[in-house]
Amino acid sequence: MGNRWKLQPRTEQKLVQFLMYVLTSVAVLVLVFILAVILKNGLPQLSLEFLTRNPADMGREGGILSTIVATIFLTFIALLVATPLGVGTAIYLTEYTVESRITRIIRFGAECLAGIPSIIFGLFGFILFVNKLKFGWSILSGGLTLAFMVLPTIIRTSEEAIKAVPPAYRLVSFSLGSTRWQTVTRVVLPSAIPGIVTGVILSIGRSIGETAAVIFTAGSALRLPTSLFSSSRTMSVHFYILAKEGVSLPKAYGTAAVLVISILIINIATYYMMERYIKRKS
């Protein structure tokens, strides 16, 4: 190292700083470019008609109403199942047990689950829900598959929210003679709610954007879903098919815009909620 030609530390500092400035700009510009392209090409496609009419001619004509409805149903089922399971697990881990082998196993399991690719969830949902349980390609199969997929997110965010409740709250509640369950439901959970809701909203965003896990479990029928067992196509699956098969570029951009805007709104809402929550705590 010593013999190598070396820059003055000050020059090196300036060079590196410039290089990092350039790289950061590239990273941010690329991400912003993606967003801008979608909005620029997609926004002109949006109209009341686009949002309130069903797709016609395989998506070449009409709107995306049935896919919006399917997305909402699927997401709703996913959270209906995942929220109680996830929050219950988090309460158990934080309030009802001490660190032990069981908690370590549960945490490790949740982290592994978080890393499993969505296509594996899709395969699993296809075999268990579609085939073995004979739910077929349906809202129910898709929703349950998504529930499993978002479960780790809900467990982790709820656990963090519950841990952030000051221990003094619990002590006061105990000293007033409440049981642990009363303390959890009347003291701990109410203060942890914003954090828990944040996790739920994040999961909504993930469910809306998911494609690989949904396409093999909910199917891709374009009809308006009428029951839990109807096969249906979500917005992201619809977008994927429009774009991949080159069905209709304008409709693809329109669908992408709806998809991206709803996810951005959800994420921004989460962000503000978290900010407010953090401010209130400090």
Place this chain on the structure above:
Amino acid sequence: MTKLERNDRLVRLSLLMIALSAISVLAIITVFIFEQGTPIMFRYGFRSFLLGQDWYPSEKSFGLLPMIVGSLMVTFGALLIGVPLGLASAIFLTEFSHRRLARILKPVIELLAGIPSVVYGFIGLMFLVPFIRDKFGGPGLSVLAASVILGIMILPTVISIAIDSIRAVPDSYREGSIALGATRWQTVRMVVLPAARSGIIAGIILGMGRAIGETMAVIMVAGNAADIPGSILAPVRTLTSNIALEMAYASGEHREALFATGVILFIIIMILNTIANLTSARQRKK
């Protein structure tokens, strides 16, 4: 009192059941994927799956080597693009820029993490693929296109985790280094980065897991030919795409072979997860 205590034990027990059932999801997934995927691997031998180069499901030839190589190539390519960009952004935003800028840009970058992967794939298909075809030749749908798109997709993950672990380094470290006459860059290189190392590595491994597990975006830009790519401009098929492309119409042994693809993917991901867990556990201990 005894009634209350009994109720409390009941609650504890039911919460334990909930926690265990949540975690049994992992076990169920593992069991189902392996149950569906391993029999065919035993029948034809692991070697023919892992090292076979020919994927012709209709002729009972299930060599997964092209897909394994494909997955590794695009993942490596994604890291080559995503990690330098991501790390540089994280260092710039935490150490070199105005606090104001970082406060605006970090949430923007995190918001972009929520953009669905199909959208990234679509943008790749519309802009990157034609660009590569015109400037570098080949079909455009290629290892290069998949790597760039995946590299961009993992940026938000890498940046935000790197920022968090760089911020977790105590300011006293920096003050000590600057007081000794080091420049900011020397401080970053010799003090801050080594201290934040395991968090950064955990972030990179998470990004790697995301890249290797990504499906739809890759299908849209990779070309999906089931051959070992001869160059970065050649089309490529990954393990994930192999499953997604053929699942819709596969049956019998063909479907089993797709589950076998899932088994291999699953094992690779689990190894990555365990490494990530161990590194972040080490950071916590410190």
